[in-house]
Amino acid sequence: MAMRKRQLVSNELTEAALQLLALKGFDAVTIDEIATTAGVSKRTFFRYFASKEDVVVQFLADMGADMRAELAARSAEERPSAALQCAVGVPIATCADHSDRALRVVQLILRTPALHARFLERQAQWRDDLAAELAQRLGLDPDSDLYPRLAAGMALNAFDAVLHRWSGSDGAEDPAELIDRAFAVIAPALDTV
Amino acid sequence: MAMRKRQLVSNELTEAALQLLALKGFDAVTIDEIATTAGVSKRTFFRYFASKEDVVVQFLADMGADMRAELAARSAEERPSAALQCAVGVPIATCADHSDRALRVVQLILRTPALHARFLERQAQWRDDLAAELAQRLGLDPDSDLYPRLAAGMALNAFDAVLHRWSGSDGAEDPAELIDRAFAVIAPALDTV
């Protein structure tokens, strides 16, 4: 029950935050405002999120874990480019599924420098995770071999480019097709083993 | 004279900031402290820098312009991988030259989440710059072709990986050799035109 309540308040805060931020812009919304809208105090907000940026970025937090899980689930015989494309494809598909909500969040992030910065930092953690998974998968030493980190970086780079185009076209372009085109460019470097 | 004085105060602030931040850690230093050490008021600090992060990141601001300039100066016949490696090599060489100061700054950035986030955001601007230059160089349309953005991203990715290794080894590893190895990995994707 305690956990359920926590989840409930957390959702309430996220909901209020996304609503207000998308409506009025990042800087024009105070944390007091978000907390009051969600029916809690400012102090409680900070018991759930570390900062205003965190509410938004946390909303996408699962993406990293999802990608790593998908990569780990892929057959070891599969070429790295194919496995990585599937891994990156998971969060992209999630976005495409909830295109109404996800598009607004992505546009908010890409348009707000403070959010973009935090988002990139989060991605750096995903990259390290993917690199570790990739190194294990290929039996490489991540401390001496540059390939895992570079490969993971390239995949997330493609991910970023797709998000950027998707957001810039207001969801008009097809994410799946963009992913295909992006990986067609980077695959030659991913599969040279 | 006015510009010289501005530069003088700016240098004083940068000096004081880097000194204090490296010594006590990012969060343990207040802006009041930095300003007082430099002999000015807190208000004046904000007339030179937008935030505490900015003092550090601004210190590396020229890197972006340097890279783009180097890329623009390279012969158009040169393969993209070679041209990009030279472009990225410029700031790396600058780091290696001032290894005492540069190493401390890089380690501070990579170790401090708030700084790392701002640094990545800055890099995103560099990437867009490089992509634009690359698109012009190759006669591609940056709005329809994914290659320029992905190629620039891969190059900066390599740049990042090198900085990470260089910082992690306390400057023991040779940046030039690391760049060579990183570009050996990504070159197959850069040169498939």
Added chain:
DNA sequence: CCGCTCGTGTCACTGAGTGTCAAGATGTCA
């Protein structure tokens, strides 16, 4: 000498983020 501009310091203010404590809700066990 007068007025102009520009850079700076002082002051006051909003908002982010944190520590502390008391009170209430909840969960457990007898």
Added chain:
DNA sequence: TGACATCTTGACACTCAGTGACACGAGCGG
């Protein structure tokens, strides 16, 4: 059911980042 322990929350006070307003003094042209 009742007593006790735990956890969550709100209220308050505080530090510090960042901004706006204004007044002061230095340098400069008339």
